[in-house]
Amino acid sequence: xxxxxxxxxxxxxxxxxxxxxxxxxxxxxxxxxxxxxxxxxxxxxxxxxxxxxxxxxxxxxxxxxxxxxxxxxxxxxxxxxxxxxxxxxxxxxxxxxxxxxxxxxxxxxxxxxxxxxxxxxxxxxxxxxxxxxxxxxxxxxxxxxxxxxxxxxxxxxxxxxxxxxxxxxxxxxxxxxxxxxxxxxxxxxxxxxxxxxxxxxxxxxxxxxxxxxxxxxxxxxxxxxxxxxxxxxxxxxxxxxxxxxxxxxxxxxxxxxxxxxxxxxxxxxxxxxxxxxxxxxxxxxxxxxxxxxxxxxxx
Ligand code: ADP
Numbered sequence: 439x440x441x442x443x444x445x446x447x448x449x450x451x452x453x454x455x456x457x458x459x460x461x462x463x464x465x466x467x468x469x470x471x472x473x474x475x476x477x478x479x480x481x482x483x484x485x486x487x488x489x490x491x492x493x494x495x496x497x498x499x500x501x502x503x504x505x506x507x508x509x510x511x512x513x514x515x516x517x518x519x520x521x522x523x524x525x526x527x528x529x530x531x532x533x534x535x536x537x538x539x540x541x542x543x544x545x546x547x548x549x550x551x552x553x554x555x556x557x558x559x560x561x562x563x564x565x566x567x568x569x570x571x572x573x574x575x576x577x578x579x580x581x582x583x584x585x586x587x588x589x590x591x592x593x594x595x596x597x598x599x600x601x602x603x604x605x606x607x608x609x610x611x612x613x614x615x616x617x618x619x620x621x622x623x624x625x626x627x628x629x630x631x632x633x634x635x636x637x638x639x640x641x642x643x644x645x646x647x648x649x650x651x652x653x654x655x656x657x658x659x660x661x662x663x664x665x666x667x668x669x670x671x672x673x674x675x676x677x678x679x680x681x682x683x684x685x686x687x688x689x690x691x692x693x694x695x696x697x698x699x700x701x702x703x704x705x706x707x708x709x710x711x712x713x714x715x716x717x718x719x720x721x722x723x724x725x726x727x728x729x730x731x732x733x734x735x736x737x
Contacts, residue, residue, distance in 0.1 A: 636648055
């Protein structure tokens with residue numbers, strides 16, 4: 439069984455601020471650093487650090503060779519990565535004193551995924567292989583339809599939520615991994631109530647399973663008659679930037695290894711707690727060794 443993550447790669451420009459900038463205001467940042475990011479890249483790195491072999495497909499510009507190196511250094515297979523003659527995607531990330539973040543993304547080459555390229559990449563995969571997607575690249579409907587026709591298992595992290603998301607054939611998705619805000623947006627649930635979000639998702643996509651992350655509250659799983667919850671680990675939040683991506687990559691790695699949802703939730707919750715305690719996006723994603731040592735570290 440092969441794992442393909444068809445996803446974004448971004449240069450993350452991280453600005454540390456006391457408080458988020460307000461409309462009409464100009465503020466000085468306390469610190470500035472650049473990291474390799476993008477939900478796609480982060481999730482591939484999380485899968486690889488969790489010990490799973492993953493192929494990353496996507497597009498970068500010539501300014502983004504460091505993104506390719508970052509994937510390779512983490513052990514991700516970049517055989518299918520495309521280099522185009524346009525600027526790579528980038529993100530502007532504000533991190534405030536409490537570790538919360540606000541992000542603006544410019545799509546760049548992430549918006550240049552063509553149907554021909556998709557068909558060529560998927561030609562290397564077959565029935566039973568796993569496809570992971572987020573919502574930061576172009577032609578997602580085509581990827582889903584083509585992958586499903588081949589019999590691949592589709593996991594979707596519907597992030598960020600935007601109008602395009604509602605056009606996708608979401609009935610083809612086997613595993614949804616999403617946070618509460620994404621759950622509310624996707625289902626049209628006006629209040630942040632996990633039971634209502636999950637009821638609505640289950641009704642709408644009865645063939646799928648759902649992992650709902652609840653920030654500092656933890657995460658829950660529902661699907662095919664099974665329901666479980668994992669509380670988050672108590673940790674001083676330094677930067678929550680890659681929490682969801684770390685969780686998603688680790689949950690999928692455990693799923694690929696045939697772990698039960700309860701075990702997958704536990705491992706993903708530990709991994710994301712470690713990421714929350716560290717600065718930056720991809721550099722904050724732990725290795726499986728660190729995750730296995732985690733309970734000893736917090737005691
Ligand atoms: P996203 O990053 O996509 O918004 P969440 O905020 O739900 O997603 O975070 C994903 C996971 O990261 C949570 O399910 C939880 O396990 C972990 N996490 C997030 N914030 C914290 C925190 N403050 N303390 C400990 N764990 C956290």
